[in-house]
Amino acid sequence: MRFQINTHFDLSMLQIQDSISASIRLGLSQLFSIEAEEIILQETKKEFEGTFTFVVFPYTKQAGMAPPMIAQKLGEFVQGNNDLVLSFQVVQGFLNLTLTAQTWVSILADSLADSDAFQLSPKKEKVLIEYSSPNTNKPLHLGHLRNNFLGFSVAQIMKAAGYEVIKTNLVNDRGIHICKSMLAYQLFGESETPESSGIKGDHLVGKYYVAFDKAYKAEIETLKQSGRTEDQAKAEAPMLLKAQAMLLAWEQQDPEVLALWERMNSWVFAGFEKSYAQMGVDFDKIYRESNTYLLGKKLVDEGLSQGVFYQKPDGSVWINLEAEGLDEKLVLRKDGTSVYITQDMGTAQLKYEDFGANQSIYVVGNEQDYHFEVLFHILKKLNKPYSTGNFHLSYGMVDLPSGKMKSREGTVVDADDLMAEMVQTAKERTMELGKIDGFSEEESNTLFNHLGMGALKYFLLKVDPKKRMLFNPAESIDFQGNTGPFIQYTYARIKSIVRKASEMNISTSWTVEPSITLASAEQELVYLVAQYKLKIEEAAAQMAPSVIAQYVYDLAKQFNKFYNELSIINEEDALKQKIRLSLVEMTGKTIQQAALLLGVIVPERM
RNA sequence: GGCUCCGUAGUUCAAUGGAUAGAAUGUAGGUUUCCGGUACCUAAGAUGAAGGUUCGAUUCCUUCCGGGGCCA
Numbered sequence A: 001m002r003f004q005i006n007t008h009f010d011l012s013m014l015q016i017q018d019s020i021s022a023s024i025r026l027g028l029s030q031l032f033s034i035e036a037e038e039i040i041l042q043e044t045k046k047e048f049e050g051t052f053t054f055v056v057f058p059y060t061k062q063a064g065m066a067p068p069m070i071a072q073k074l075g076e077f078v079q080g081n082n083d084l085v086l087s088f089q090v091v092q093g094f095l096n097l098t099l100t101a102q103t104w105v106s107i108l109a110d111s112l113a114d115s116d117a118f119q120l121s122p123k124k125e126k127v128l129i130e131y132s133s134p135n136t137n138k139p140l141h142l143g144h145l146r147n148n149f150l151g152f153s154v155a156q157i158m159k160a161a162g163y164e165v166i167k168t169n170l171v172n173d174r175g176i177h178i179c180k181s182m183l184a185y186q187l188f189g190e191s192e193t194p195e196s197s198g199i200k201g202d203h204l205v206g207k208y209y210v211a212f213d214k215a216y217k218a219e220i221e222t223l224k225q226s227g228r229t230e231d232q233a234k235a236e237a238p239m240l241l242k243a244q245a246m247l248l249a250w251e252q253q254d255p256e257v258l259a260l261w262e263r264m265n266s267w268v269f270a271g272f273e274k275s276y277a278q279m280g281v282d283f284d285k286i287y288r289e290s291n292t293y294l295l296g297k298k299l300v301d302e303g304l305s306q307g308v309f310y311q312k313p314d315g316s317v318w319i320n321l322e323a324e325g326l327d328e329k330l331v332l333r334k335d336g337t338s339v340y341i342t343q344d345m346g347t348a349q350l351k352y353e354d355f356g357a358n359q360s361i362y363v364v365g366n367e368q369d370y371h372f373e374v375l376f377h378i379l380k381k382l383n384k385p386y387s388t389g390n391f392h393l394s395y396g397m398v399d400l401p402s403g404k405m406k407s408r409e410g411t412v413v414d415a416d417d418l419m420a421e422m423v424q425t426a427k428e429r430t431m432e433l434g435k436i437d438g439f440s441e442e443e444s445n446t447l448f449n450h451l452g453m454g455a456l457k458y459f460l461l462k463v464d465p466k467k468r469m470l471f472n473p474a475e476s477i478d479f480q481g482n483t484g485p486f487i488q489y490t491y492a493r494i495k496s497i498v499r500k501a502s503e504m505n506i507s508t509s510w511t512v513e514p515s516i517t518l519a520s521a522e523q524e525l526v527y528l529v530a531q532y533k534l535k536i537e538e539a540a541a542q543m544a545p546s547v548i549a550q551y552v553y554d555l556a557k558q559f560n561k562f563y564n565e566l567s568i569i570n571e572e573d574a575l576k577q578k579i580r581l582s583l584v585e586m587t588g589k590t591i592q593q594a595a596l597l598l599g600v601i602v603p604e605r606m
Numbered sequence B: 001g002g003c004u005c006c007g008u009a010g011u012u013c014a015a016u017g018g019a020u021a022g023a024a025u026g027u028a029g030g031u032u033u034c035c036g037g038u039a040c041c042u043a044a045g046a047u048g049a050a051g052g053u054u055c056g057a058u059u060c061c062u063u064c065c066g067g068g069g070c071c072a
Helices: A013-032 A057-063 A067-081 A101-113 A142-160 A176-188 A201-225 A230-236 A238-251 A255-279 A289-306 A340-355 A366-381 A415-433 A441-461 A484-503 A520-530 A532-542 A545-565 A574-597
Strands: A052-055 A085-091 A094-099 A126-130 A164-171 A285-288 A317-320 A328-332 A359-365 A390-395
Touching: A013 A052, A013 A057, A013 A067, A013 A101, A013 A532, A057 A067, A067 A085, A067 A094, A101 A520, A101 A574, A126 A142, A126 A340, A142 A164, A142 A255, A142 A359, A142 A390, A142 A415, A142 A441, A142 A532, A142 A545, A142 A574, A164 A289, A164 A340, A176 A201, A176 A238, A176 A255, A201 A230, A201 A238, A201 A255, A230 A238, A238 A255, A255 A415, A285 A289, A285 A340, A289 A317, A289 A328, A289 A340, A317 A366, A328 A340, A328 A366, A340 A366, A359 A366, A366 A390, A415 A441, A441 A484, A441 A545, A484 A545, A484 A574, A520 A545, A520 A574, A532 A545, A532 A574, A545 A574
Parallel strands: A126 A164, A126 A359, A164 A285, A359 A390
Antiparallel strands: A052 A094, A085 A094, A317 A328
16 A cells, blocks of 8 residues: 555645654554554754654564564554655664655645735634733733733734634623722822823823822831831721722712723723724624622522532622632622722623633733633632633743832833834834835834834743743844844845835746756755744744744744755746745745744835 | 742753753854745853663652742
């Protein structure tokens, strides 16, 4: 039996891997009577000859033979039975397989012919992604940028992988924190508005949150001087008592308090909208905790009657999760007010009613790891239909070289400021290089935006989310190396070549002939381009934009190497010229699509 | 204190249990007749410590050290 593919002119990477895996499986069976479950092919390391590597060590015992012997026999078998394989090399227990020249041409032909090259077929599953989750008492900061870019990118990746995706944002718009801003505004605001002050709405509200803190601290000092302990002073300070009273009034629907709350929230939402537009992120639905907490309370009642929760003598409601390796957890305070987890229960219910998704992803910082573990356990105990498919996409804090990022310490990096700074830097760099002659002012500004934001997004997304990372503003504005602008530059370079070729009327259509061979720099580029869909699957399975970031960087790097080694437009052989040009075009499209998955827009010229 | 995450070149980041641990940056040096030099090529440079499992450990297990987070 021979493994042959009829249409040798058109082979996807997946078909090739499957074909070779099948040959290896057959070889193991016929030569050694080993029925392997799964054949795993790896990429051959660069220092060795070959494309795919099969590791035979695991079969040593069953075959009763030394690894190099197994590899030798298996190599001979595969070479003799699979037309795609030209030759093989054995290094210890590693079997390295080299593909025929024609196989490479077929792979390229397949990539070029694939009308759905960047979209996987529908998976018929609905995925809900909740991200951003701001508080309405202050503007967004650096940590939010990581959150928003992550959430948006994962959504893009899941869509490309064939999922139906719904993006949601749960805004924390109620609670003591917003009352603090409101109180300070009442006391010191003097009817200031975003319009009258020229301050962006979220920043204006944030200003009063800071004002509250300042006044509160001053009161604490005074109380301490009159003999109170630190704790007493903190609990007795009039500012805090007033804020607490305001929260109570809010819960009792006090018209005046509600009016102020709505007014200030509208400022914040208007401000957030601008920030989101600048970030390039969006949502299908925005939820507010002020609308979900009551539903959460209902679920608490339900759980009480089911015996999932229990009430302590003081009236507070708890759940015991000791059997799950956790401890007791409060779900409702003794005064009947809800805690975060109460609201999250309500939101989960509401999201299920609205969308009924198969999977629900929460993009939230890792300081909430415990919180989500508890939430998911509670949903299971309540036996809700939405208790499965929940995943907390947890990410680490973004550090600054100077230390931690905490608003209290005043070293917080504001998201709007940072984005503006990145765009400004992009502008300065681009002006220095003077390559944008003929750009209108609007075109220039769009370009600066894409470059600055691309640098920022790529920088934050290339790192594994769960790791704490260091953001160095000074280094991030360096447009060299493994960065967004490097990728954008490579794309612009490709487009320049394509434009020139088009002016010269060079065609990109060609047909597969047995005589065609590809240089190694071409093969490597073909290999990467053909891997696009596999990378999407991988990134979607791991919910990891970093997989895409690494991929698009490798692709850009390999293109530049190819460009350095081989002529494209200047190639004299007409067929080679066409093939290379078609590969260049395909590489450009692939870079563009991959970058888009990260939310990075690549410019035609820069 | 309990639980949890992290520890890799000077620095910032990679590596489904596989080969000589990859990049970038910085440092030192180099690049054709060139289609965009923000490119390409070369060199030096790292797995916190000790055990264990394995043919093979950055990866899995145990203890310790260091850092972060959550719960008190």
